[in-house]
Amino acid sequence: MVSQNIIDKLTKYHQLHLLKFYDGLTDLQQKNLLAQIERIDFSLLDLIKQKQKPAVKGRLAPLAALTVDEIDVNRSVYQKIGLEAIKQNKVAAILLAGGQGTRLGFDQPKGMLNIGIQKTLYLFEILIHNLLEVVKQADDTWLPLYIMTSKKNHIDTIEFLEEKQYFGYKKEFVFFYQQEMAPAVDFSGKIYLENPGNVSLSPNGNGGWFTSLQNAGLVEHMKQLGVEWLNIFSVDNPLQRIADPVFIGATLQHQCVSGAKVVRKAAPEERVGVLCLEDDKPSIVEYYELNEELINSRDCHGDLLYNWGVILNYLFRLDKLEEISDKKMPVHIVEKKIPYVDDNGIAIQPDQPNGYKFELLVLDMIHLMDHCLSFEVIREKEFAPIKNSSGVDSLESARKLLQLNGIEL
Numbered sequence: 001m002v003s004q005n006i007i008d009k010l011t012k013y014h015q016l017h018l019l020k021f022y023d024g025l026t027d028l029q030q031k032n033l034l035a036q037i038e039r040i041d042f043s044l045l046d047l048i049k050q051k052q053k054p055a056v057k058g059r060l061a062p063l064a065a066l067t068v069d070e071i072d073v074n075r076s077v078y079q080k081i082g083l084e085a086i087k088q089n090k091v092a093a094i095l096l097a098g099g100q101g102t103r104l105g106f107d108q109p110k111g112m113l114n115i116g117i118q119k120t121l122y123l124f125e126i127l128i129h130n131l132l133e134v135v136k137q138a139d140d141t142w143l144p145l146y147i148m149t150s151k152k153n154h155i156d157t158i159e160f161l162e163e164k165q166y167f168g169y170k171k172e173f174v175f176f177y178q179q180e181m182a183p184a185v186d187f188s189g190k191i192y193l194e195n196p197g198n199v200s201l202s203p204n205g206n207g208g209w210f211t212s213l214q215n216a217g218l219v220e221h222m223k224q225l226g227v228e229w230l231n232i233f234s235v236d237n238p239l240q241r242i243a244d245p246v247f248i249g250a251t252l253q254h255q256c257v258s259g260a261k262v263v264r265k266a267a268p269e270e271r272v273g274v275l276c277l278e279d280d281k282p283s284i285v286e287y288y289e290l291n292e293e294l295i296n297s298r299d300c301h302g303d304l305l306y307n308w309g310v311i312l313n314y315l316f317r318l319d320k321l322e323e324i325s326d327k328k329m330p331v332h333i334v335e336k337k338i339p340y341v342d343d344n345g346i347a348i349q350p351d352q353p354n355g356y357k358f359e360l361l362v363l364d365m366i367h368l369m370d371h372c373l374s375f376e377v378i379r380e381k382e383f384a385p386i387k388n389s390s391g392v393d394s395l396e397s398a399r400k401l402l403q404l405n406g407i408e409l
Helices: 004-012 027-039 042-050 068-073 075-087 123-137 154-163 206-215 218-225 245-253 292-296 318-324 395-404
Strands: 060-062 091-096 106-109 145-149 174-178 181-183 193-195 201-203 229-234 258-264 274-278 281-285 308-317 332-336 355-359 373-376
Touching: 004 027, 042 355, 068 075, 068 373, 075 245, 091 206, 106 154, 145 154, 145 206, 154 174, 174 206, 174 218, 181 355, 206 218, 218 318, 229 245, 229 318, 245 258, 245 308, 245 373, 308 318, 308 373
Parallel strands: 091 145, 091 229, 145 174, 258 373
Antiparallel strands: 060 274, 181 201, 229 308, 258 308, 274 281, 274 308, 332 355
């Protein structure tokens, strides 16, 4: 039986259609559907009215990076500091792996994608091997590895990694948690049903990684281990260096509470988030938020002033993350193609965007930090994102970069 409280809430937000097929569900399905409805944050629906309002940015200014040349001069110092922090169990790695490989024609967890040509080489495999290199450098100090999954791929991810014996990583140092979910809606704000017994829910964006970690009780777990720093990275960049001792050491040496690996932009108009200052605080500004003047502005040496593109490899101090965790992060409303069932219960697979998803972005966390070290890495050595089925940032382009770095495929 549906409680009056749920009926009142659905009526208030014009979402009574979520119960359209309720009477035809089994008792278990009814219970599951009501539990989903109870967990929905209906206040997100109010944000749709504000979607057309342009985002207001503060006063922007360039933020200088610690360049590759500057890093090389002090590499041994930074590496020593970083390795010492790792050996003292102060560093944990956070793998953001909640996505599916749908855009690549691969309807499984993205980390299970085989990026090899003549041999099998999974995304999960190469990332874990990169982390194992740090374990070896740190005299066999095993870093805790926390893997964020989603409701859609949680079981598949765990079963896959168990089957592959974690690709050599010690099982007792691997921990899983699920990303929080948010409802998907049509353009008028009506929440979709994925099927008659389930609300259409999707992961709430990579910016939800820390609150999901908190809700899973793993922050306290980290503290018990002595962890002070979290290096977060995405599953789709097989070249990135994880828990890089030089990056960690440089961030500590420069007394920053956060750090971001960056690459020089390939061109002024490259579609990448840029690390800069906004109202004197670090900020990541998306390419479409920069006007032509800022995009093309250069310093006296002819270098772009807004030149440092982020690659989703960040370092955060744990106590600072806890400090900002109760602050409201902006919610991004993104147009997506959302499968759903119509009023007759027929499954529809749209071929065009048909609604919105609500996402938090990790880049917004940077602006809540007091300072952030902009740490340059060489693009060809650490940035091979796999996002598209072809062309730029595709499996094909990533394979070329992997081979350029001597990785057998």
